[in-house]
Amino acid sequence: MSSIDKRIYQLQADVCKALANPLRIEIINTLKEGAKTVTELVDIIKVNQANLSQHLAILRSKKIVEARREGNSVYYSLANPKIIEACNLLRRILREQLEAERKLISIK
């Protein structure tokens, strides 16, 4: 295996790791509607501010979201539409899978 392959595997694992938390998934999903300040996110997601900032830092470090300061506030938005696409695709698949399982159960 080439060393570039190894880097890709590591990179992909890192991105997945950043996505591997329900709160962070919720943040991403909320930001799909458009940029939001930290305070807005705290209100929407109902999470303690320090903790939210930590999760935002993780998403920022993987270039999944980006921050833009505007006066007193910091607006967060989705940085990479393509990665979000992959994320959406996965969610759609899992939603379908869940739905299919639900139907199976109701047949039994």
Place this chain on the structure above:
Amino acid sequence: MSSIDKRIYQLQADVCKALANPLRIEIINTLKEGAKTVTELVDIIKVNQANLSQHLAILRSKKIVEARREGNSVYYSLANPKIIEACNLLRRILREQLEAERKLISIK
């Protein structure tokens, strides 16, 4: 937010968590060529057997791979082509991103 949304977020986070390890990504990528026994995977990926089995168990528990016993050996294969598609999409995106960064650096 509905409780079904919460379940989806948790499910998506769980699947991403299963993908959040370079070894497991490599396993998935190796299995794209077709089913392999544990011994074959040990040889290809160069990893200790106990550890590989642990990673396979994680992928199995999230229904990302499935196992089929054949005599003495256990063949592993990809269980859900759709999830693999999302995984491939993400890899493609990251590969392009890496390539783009590489080019940017060479311009500087």
Place this chain on the structure above:
DNA sequence: ACCATATATTCTAAAATGAGAATGTTACCC
């Protein structure tokens, strides 16, 4: 039944992650 091979599980110690409290920093207003 016994042995060897293939795979899985359990155990342990180290490292990483998560939440929340406390504290720092930045920018605005007076």
Place this chain on the structure above:
DNA sequence: GGGTAACATTCTCATTTTAGAATATATGGT
């Protein structure tokens, strides 16, 4: 410059994850 709101960072502690060693569990061959 002092105060306040918005956000980030640091610290602590509990939990989870990881690799590898040791051990257990098949299965097929003799």
